[in-house]
Amino acid sequence: MRYLITGTAGFIGFHLARRLLSDGHEVVGVDNFSTYYDVALKEARNAILETHGDAFRVYRIDLEDAAALDKAWGEARPDVVIHLAAQAGVRYSIDHPETYVSSNLIGTFNVLExxxxxxxxxxxxASTSSAYGANTEMPFRESDRAVHPLTLYAATKGATELMGHSYANLFRIPTTFFRFFTVYGPWGRPDMALFKFARAILDDEPIDVYGNGDMSRDFTFVSDLVESIVRLSATIPGDTPVEGDSLSPVAPYRLVNIGxxxxSSLMDYIGELERTLGREAKKNFLPMQDGDVRSTVAAPDLLVALTGYKPATPISVGVPAFVEWYLDHRGR
Structure with missing residues (x-):
């Protein structure tokens, strides 16, 4: 099949595109190669995708440019569209809210159009576990009300879910939104904790440990996430729900956790990194940051019911896999 993926030069988009290309599909990428973080890393990811020859091509455009997106989509005529491009980062949204409105809301609106x-x-x-906001009952379930976002990032992602539902209802577009839970792995973003921690430890600099280390996350290894998305792509929302489904009563629309x-606790996460690097981190313990939550846990039941699969790579495997890539990347 032919897939159109927004954000193919990004962390998750790159991994997903590479998997689909390896499976024999065609992939059309859309990415603006933004300067939010090192563009050279994005170019390196894209260069790998381009080794697949005619099976891959990329349009270097902004999603906010509706005419350019329409032209790319019209030329590609994809069977499946996977919209991953967004302005990411919970903490960045506090100081740069305007970029989230532009990238996440306007960009997604253009995708829906x-x-x-x-x-x-x-x-x-793609949506995010941050959409659960102030919810405290664990694990997070797709049926939970998610109406108390703690950051504008979470608010914009929650809004895109509602926008997607309205278009699914009005125009009968089969639509699946999925909420990610702390994705990590090789080729990750430099602004993510594991990347920053590894760099600091190797440079003998302290790492900032927020919440005084008393935090936990449902860490999801990137290959598990990709496997989940690939399986969900073949599970098109229709009229027949499965047990515990989030299928809309009025639209071909579904929301699925991927976790x-x-x-795992943050301290165990850091501990795996220390063991793999063979060095102890200098830890600067700090209070919780604005907009952060103490823990996240996904209920994977719906994902399993739909695909027969759930993410299961432990941090004892995923963190060393990241470190192997990072050391090679750092040494270039």
Whole structure:
């Protein structure tokens, strides 16, 4: 099949595109190669995708440019669209809120308008566990009300879920939104904790440990996330729900958690990094940051019911895999 993926030069988009290309599909990428972090890392990811020859091509455009997106989509005529491009980062949204409105809201609106025009077989889009906001009952379930976002980032992602539902209802576009839970792994973003911690430890600099280390996350290894998305792409929302489904009563729309439901503490996460690097981190313990939450845990039941799969890579495997890549990347 032909997939259109927004954000192919990004961390998750790169891994997903590479997997689909390896499976024999065509991939059309859309990415603006933004300067939010090192563009050279994005170019390196893209260069790997381009080794697949004619099976891959990328449009270097902003999603906010509706005409350019329409042209790319019209030329590509994809079967499945997976919308991953967004302005990421919970903490960055506090000081740079305008970029989230532009990238996440306007960009997603343009994606939905193109889907309305070209009617893909399946529209998929990324959301985040941050959408659960102030919820405290664990694990987080798709049926939970998520109406108390703690940051503008979370608010914009929650808003895109609602926008997606409205378009699915009005224009009968089969749509799946999925909420990610702390994705990590090789080729990760430099602003993510594991990347920053590894660099600091190797440079003999202290790491900032927020919440005084008393935090936990449902860490999701990137290959597990990709496997989940690939399987969900073939599970198109229709009229027949499964047990515990989030399928809308009025639209071909579904919301799915992608997480394993097995959280790890932040200190264990750091401990795996220390063991793999063979060095102890100098830790600067700090209070919780604005907009942060103490823990996240996904209920993976719906993902399992739909795909027969859930993320299961432990941090004892995932962190060393990241470190192997990072040391090679750092040594270049």
């Amino acid at each position: 193109a889907a309305r025009k070209y009617q893909p077989r399946h529209l998929m889009a 394993g439901g097995t959280p």
